[in-house]
Amino acid sequence: xxxxxxxxxxxxxxxxxxxxxxxxxxxxxxxxxxxxxxxxxxxxxxxxxxxxxxxxxxxxxxxxxxxxxxxxxxxxxxxxxxxxxxxxxxxxxxxxxxxxxxxxxxxxxxxxxxxxxxxxxxxxxxxxxxxxxxxxxxxxxxxxxxxxxxxxxxxxxxxxxxxxxxxxxxxxxxxxxxxxxxxxxxxxxxxxxxxxxxxxxxxxxxxxxxxxxxxxxxxxxxxxxxxxxxxxxxxxxxxxxxxxxxxxxxxxxxxxxxxxxxxxxxxxxxxxxxxxxxxxxxxxxxxxxxxxxxxxxxxxxxxxxxxxxxxxxxxxxxxxxxxxxxxxx
Amino acid sequence: xxxxxxxxxxxxxxxxxxxxxxxxxxxxxxxxxxxxxxxxxxxxxxxxxxxxxxxxxxxxxxxxxxxxxxxxxxxxxxxxxxxxxxxxxxxxxxxxxxxxxxxxxxxxxxxxxxxxxxxxxxxxxxxxxxxxxxxxxxxxxxxxxxxxxxxxxxxxxxxxxxxxxxxxxxxxxxxxxxxxxxxxxxxxxxxxxxxxxxxxxxxxxxxxxxxxxxxxxxxxxxxxxxxxxxxxxxxxxxxxxxxxxxxxxxxxxxxxxxxxxxxxxxxxxxxxxxxxxxxxxxxxxxxxxxxxxxxxxxxxxxxxxxxxxxxxxxxxxxxxxxxxxxxxxxxxxxxxxxxxxxxxxxxxxx
Numbered sequence: 001x002x003x004x005x006x007x008x009x010x011x012x013x014x015x016x017x018x019x020x021x022x023x024x025x026x027x028x029x030x031x032x033x034x035x036x037x038x039x040x041x042x043x044x045x046x047x048x049x050x051x052x053x054x055x056x057x058x059x060x061x062x063x064x065x066x067x068x069x070x071x072x073x074x075x076x077x078x079x080x081x082x083x084x085x086x087x088x089x090x091x092x093x094x095x096x097x098x099x100x101x102x103x104x105x106x107x108x109x110x111x112x113x114x115x116x117x118x119x120x121x122x123x124x125x126x127x128x129x130x131x132x133x134x135x136x137x138x139x140x141x142x143x144x145x146x147x148x149x150x151x152x153x154x155x156x157x158x159x160x161x162x163x164x165x166x167x168x169x170x171x172x173x174x175x176x177x178x179x180x181x182x183x184x185x186x187x188x189x190x191x192x193x194x195x196x197x198x199x200x201x202x203x204x205x206x207x208x209x210x211x212x213x214x215x216x217x218x219x220x221x222x223x224x225x226x227x228x229x230x231x232x233x234x235x236x237x238x239x240x241x242x243x244x245x246x247x248x249x250x251x252x253x254x255x256x257x258x259x260x261x262x263x264x265x266x267x268x269x270x271x272x273x274x275x276x277x278x279x280x281x282x283x284x285x286x287x288x289x290x291x292x293x294x295x296x297x298x299x300x301x302x303x304x305x306x307x308x309x310x311x312x313x314x315x316x317x318x319x320x321x322x323x324x325x326x327x328x329x
Numbered sequence: 330x331x332x333x334x335x336x337x338x339x340x341x342x343x344x345x346x347x348x349x350x351x352x353x354x355x356x357x358x359x360x361x362x363x364x365x366x367x368x369x370x371x372x373x374x375x376x377x378x379x380x381x382x383x384x385x386x387x388x389x390x391x392x393x394x395x396x397x398x399x400x401x402x403x404x405x406x407x408x409x410x411x412x413x414x415x416x417x418x419x420x421x422x423x424x425x426x427x428x429x430x431x432x433x434x435x436x437x438x439x440x441x442x443x444x445x446x447x448x449x450x451x452x453x454x455x456x457x458x459x460x461x462x463x464x465x466x467x468x469x470x471x472x473x474x475x476x477x478x479x480x481x482x483x484x485x486x487x488x489x490x491x492x493x494x495x496x497x498x499x500x501x502x503x504x505x506x507x508x509x510x511x512x513x514x515x516x517x518x519x520x521x522x523x524x525x526x527x528x529x530x531x532x533x534x535x536x537x538x539x540x541x542x543x544x545x546x547x548x549x550x551x552x553x554x555x556x557x558x559x560x561x562x563x564x565x566x567x568x569x570x571x572x573x574x575x576x577x578x579x580x581x582x583x584x585x586x587x588x589x590x591x592x593x594x595x596x597x598x599x600x601x602x603x604x605x606x607x608x609x610x611x612x613x614x615x616x617x618x619x620x621x622x623x624x625x626x627x628x629x630x631x632x633x634x635x636x637x638x639x640x641x642x643x644x645x646x647x648x649x650x651x652x653x654x655x656x657x658x659x660x661x662x663x664x665x666x667x668x669x670x671x672x673x674x675x676x677x678x679x
Contacts, residue, residue: 103451110449120449124441134414164407325452326485328509
């Protein structure tokens with residue numbers, strides 16, 4: 001399924017492509033930076049990182065419009081970056097500071113900002129899928145023409161809330177695209193050990209909706225599939241189950257070295273790294289030169305330097321701020 | 330007919346409504362008032378159907394259509410999650426489960442999602458939704474008769490209402506719909522009233538005056554439904570009526586009991602309860618929930634903390650025993666707190 005080239009999507013200009021590439025760079029380099037900050041003990045909490053899944057986050061989010069909404073998971077950093085939540089506020093949230101996107105009440109597993117089209121991420125596996133359906137119902141009821149992009153992992157397809165939410169979205173033709181990022185493992189458990197169907201998109205048939213599996217390490221293939229599913233949803237024809245085949249290079253969480261994965265499997269996927277793949281495509285097509293790629297990376301580094309400085313300078317919440325924001329007045 | 334308990338203001342033109350009629354009127358008024366209000370649940374708007382398990386939404390789809398009265402699959406996690414998601418998206422969903430017992434199927438969506446989205450967003454989001462749930466033992470056995478107030482009361486971010494009569498039911502439901510937070514709205518099956526298609530065996534024939542003009546009852550205000558000086562009895566839902574019956578019997582023996590209907594558990598109107606206990610010096614709490622960890626335990630703890638100097642006897646809790654709800658009517662009658670058990674508790678502390 002996963003190749004090494006890029007299936008050029010129709011309708012993308014070269015500047016679109018450069019924007020998508022930069023967004024992927026920002027996702028990857030954000031995650032790498034966060035990883036080192038954790039190793040240095042400069043951030044509290046835990047992290048679930050998504051290096052290797054940039055084509056999914058960026059491909060999906062590039063097919064969304066400004067009023068659309070995404071829901072995310074316990075592995076949300078790249079979704080947030082790709083959706084355009086400012087990296088300053090993301091970094092500050094990871095540093096548990098007041099200028100974080102959740103003012104220090106969310107943390108890594110709940111980053112998000114509705115002002116940028118992302119609900120706080122939901123860290124209960126599958127728990128965000130019914131919320132996505134509900135948000136889509138509000139779009140349909142208000143006739144906004146918007147859609148919800150609902151991210152979840154392969155592991156979420158075996159929990160009841162997935163079934164209930166996909167079914168109710170199907171019967172009501174809700175404007176939502178269910179994006180299953182199949183990165184092959186739910187924590188350390190391989191998906192094929194816990195699931196009989198060869199493709200998770202096969203499950204769409206059970207709900208009477210289209211299901212499709214795409215090469216999740218090809219950003220343009222993901223973009224094109226999301227655009228098509230999104231147009232279907234916007235047009236009132238209901239949801240699609242989009243299985244995005246990808247791989248996380250990192251372990252499940254910060255303490256997981258990933259010993260349950262065979263070396264040659266990791267090697268296989270590293271050879272299909274969505275970022276180097278897209279870079280090779282863009283330079284091969286003459287869309288970017290090597291110098292321009294280097295300049296982009298330098299500009300992303302600079303943006304991340306600034307984000308870390310912003311986050312470190314931001315004040316901590318007062319301890320008693322924990323008492324606020326339980327109820328709306 | 331409960332003349333014991335008419336909390337409505339005096340009015341020359343009596344409009345005597347059952348709980349079902351009053352709740353339906355609240356829904357209708359709020360739906361007319363605000364287009365964002367939608368209903369969703371199982372069997373709520375099927376033409377020729379029931380209007381929900383207890384007829385509260387009967388006929389609503391005729392006025393508001395199926396865009397606003399949404400029949401769901403049997404899918405409680407989806408009902409609760411869709412309600413929360415739609416609330417985040419700017420609607421005001423009023424969802425229901427057919428029996429409160431089914432809330433357990435929806436608990437992730439209620440306790441982890443609806444209750445916490447505001448907090449996790451750092452105060453940016455609101456989740457204005459109502460989740461209606463019938464409770465109370467009514468010869469349906471262990472999975473259709475539980476009282477779940479304490480479970481939901483324990484979750485920060487949720488509000489909990491539990492009206493004892495049609496007047497309060499209407500005013501509280503309207504307030505719940507206008508509240509920007511998720512409100513769990515408990516209704517007791519024996520208080521729905523005996524009119525209509527789903528007459529409830531053993532139900533109280535409870536009809537009270539519900540005025541034509543609009544009124545709201547704020548969440549967080551208990552009501553002293555009987556003034557008294559010697560002992561305070563705090564109760565909710567059906568137990569308010571049993572407590573009033575007990576108070577009447579006590580009065581015949583020259584004992585002057587005050588009865589407080591908590592009306593909402595979150596927010597809890599501590600001040601009304603504390604003021605009463607400071608006056609009477611004695612407290613009995615009556616609830617239909619299982620004894621251990623029931624809401625009465627919370628009230629007892631707070632009163633013990635705040636009013637210890639005023640207490641002239643131990644705080645007594647009259648609750649169901651720590652068993653599942655039994656089926657056999659003789660066992661169920663034993664299980665549900667009775668007037669006799671309330672009287673026994675009062676006699677122990679006086």
